[in-house]
Amino acid sequence: MLNRLGRLLAVPVLVVLALVAQPAGPALAAVETLTVDMTAYGGTPTYRASGFIYGISQNGATPSASLQSQIKVKVLRAGGSQIGCPNGGYVNGGYTARWNFIKAYYARAKATGARFSLLLSGMWGSDGVCTVPRWPGDSGNWTEYTNFVNQLIADAKANGMTGSDVRWDLWNEPNIFFWGRTQAQYLEMIRRGTQLVRAAIPGAVLEGPSYAGVPTSGNSWWTTYLDYVKANNVVPNIMSWHDLPGDPATDAANLSGMLSSRGITISGTSVNEYGAFGDEQQPGPSAWYIARLERCNCDGARANWGMVGQTPSLYDTFGWLVTANANQPMGQWWVYKRYADQTGQRTKITASSSHDGTVFQDSSARKSIAVLGAKAGGAQGAIDVRYTGIPSWLVTSGSVNVLVERLPSTNAYVSAPTVVSNARVTVTSSAITVPISWTNAKDAYAITLTP
Structure with a gap:
C-alpha cells in the first residue's frame, strides 16, 4: 500500500x-x-514479475546461473514438455525422463533462490506436441490418474520438494487443446488431484486453473470453475491465468470481484504466462507488463513459445531474454536487470x-x-x-x-x-x-x- x-x-x-x-x-x-x-x-521490492516458464536447458545448466541470479528470478515453471515426443510423459511410459528433468530444474531453482512451479499436465504428457492416448478419468476410470499423482508425490517427498518453494500446478490451459475432454471431467480431476496432494503434503501450495485467457464474470468456464472449487473445498492457494495478451491489473481487479461475490479467499494471484511472442516479447512491452504485475501484486511468469524467430527451443533463451545458444543478454534482459536493481x-x-x-x-x-x-x-x-x-x-x-x-x-x-x-x-x-x-x-x- x-x-x-x-x-x-x-x-x-x-x-x-x-x-x-x-x-x-x-x-x-x-x-x-x-x-x-x-x-x-x-x-x-519482491521482483514478483521475474518468473519464467521453461527457457533453461533440460539439464538445468544453461543459460548460466549468473544470468538468472542477476535478474533475481522468483519462479521457474515447467513440467518436462516435449521431452520424448511424440510419445513422452507418464501416459506414454515416458515418466522417468521427465522426472529427471524436474529434478534438474528444481535444483536450479533452489540454487538461485527461485520457487518451482510443477506443471502436472506436462508430466502426464499433455504439452500440445506429444500424443495423448488417454486423459485422466476417461470412461470414469481414475486409477491411472491416482497412481500418477501418487508417483509424483512420492518422488517429490524423496527429493525434498514438499515446502512452500514448490507450487503444484495441476493442469495447463485446460480450456484449450491441453485438455482434451469436457470441463466436467477436468473439474473432477482437479478435485481428486487437490485432495491427494493436500492429504499427502500438509501445507502444499496449489496453483490454478492456469486458464488460457483472462478472468471475466461473463465467461461461463470461469464462473463454473469458481462455483465448483468453492462447493468442493478445492480452491487453489494461488489463482492463475494467462495474459497473451492482457492487462494484469485490469484482470486481477475483475477476478477480485468474482471471488468476493462468492466469498472465496485466496493467498495470491499469478499470471503464470504473460507476453505473447513477437512484439510483446520486446523491452518496451516487457517493462509495461512488469509495471502492471506490480500494480496488482500479481506474480508473473514470462511466456515461452519455443519458436520466437524460429530458432530458440523451449529449453533456451529464458523466454527470449538472451540469444539462442550463445546465451548473451538482449535488450529485454536488461529490462529485468534494471528491475532487479531496484x-x-x-x-x-x-x-x-x-x-x-x-x-x-x-x-x-x-x-x-x-x-x-x-x-x-x-x-x-x-x-x-x-x-x-x-x-x-x-x-x-x-x-x-x-x-x-x-x-x-x-x-x-x-x-x-x-x-x-x-x-x-x-x-x-x-x-x-x-x-x-x-x-x-x-x-x-x-x-x-x-x-
Whole structure:
C-alpha cells in the first residue's frame, strides 16, 4: 500500500533535459506524460514479475546461473514438455525422463533462490506436441490418474520438494487443446488431484486453473470453475491465468470481484504466462507488463513459445531474454536487470494511456530507479516523465543527477543499455520533468536519480 507523506510545495516547473545524440530543434509537445509522486511510497521490492516458464536447458545448466541470479528470478515453471515426443510423459511410459528433468530444474531453482512451479499436465504428457492416448478419468476410470499423482508425490517427498518453494500446478490451459475432454471431467480431476496432494503434503501450495485467457464474470468456464472449487473445498492457494495478451491489473481487479461475490479467499494471484511472442516479447512491452504485475501484486511468469524467430527451443533463451545458444543478454534482459536493481520502497507512478513503469526509491542508497515501457502498439514520440515531491536526500545544491538509459529492441546481443543522457537537472519546487524521445514503442527506458 502506498503511504501519503507530505504535500507538494508548488506546481512543478518544466525542466528540459538535453538529450545526447538527439537532433537539435524545438522541444516537441508530449504525446503522453507519466507522473512519479515521490511523496507516496510503501512496500519493499519482491521482483514478483521475474518468473519464467521453461527457457533453461533440460539439464538445468544453461543459460548460466549468473544470468538468472542477476535478474533475481522468483519462479521457474515447467513440467518436462516435449521431452520424448511424440510419445513422452507418464501416459506414454515416458515418466522417468521427465522426472529427471524436474529434478534438474528444481535444483536450479533452489540454487538461485527461485520457487518451482510443477506443471502436472506436462508430466502426464499433455504439452500440445506429444500424443495423448488417454486423459485422466476417461470412461470414469481414475486409477491411472491416482497412481500418477501418487508417483509424483512420492518422488517429490524423496527429493525434498514438499515446502512452500514448490507450487503444484495441476493442469495447463485446460480450456484449450491441453485438455482434451469436457470441463466436467477436468473439474473432477482437479478435485481428486487437490485432495491427494493436500492429504499427502500438509501445507502444499496449489496453483490454478492456469486458464488460457483472462478472468471475466461473463465467461461461463470461469464462473463454473469458481462455483465448483468453492462447493468442493478445492480452491487453489494461488489463482492463475494467462495474459497473451492482457492487462494484469485490469484482470486481477475483475477476478477480485468474482471471488468476493462468492466469498472465496485466496493467498495470491499469478499470471503464470504473460507476453505473447513477437512484439510483446520486446523491452518496451516487457517493462509495461512488469509495471502492471506490480500494480496488482500479481506474480508473473514470462511466456515461452519455443519458436520466437524460429530458432530458440523451449529449453533456451529464458523466454527470449538472451540469444539462442550463445546465451548473451538482449535488450529485454536488461529490462529485468534494471528491475532487479531496484531497491528501497515502491513509489507511486501514474500511468498514461499506453505507458507505465515501476519506480523505487532508496534513501539508504540515495538512489531512485524507474523502469518504463509501453504496451505493444503503444504511442511513440515525446514522452514526459514528471517527478514531484523529490526528497531532500536526492538533491545536492539544488539539483539532481539524471541518468537516462535506453534498453533497445533488438534480437541480438546487447552488452549494456544505451546511455541517452547523464546530466544534472535543477530541481524547482521539488520537481523536475525528464523528456524522452520515445521513437520506438518496443524500446524500454530506465531513469536513475542520484544526488
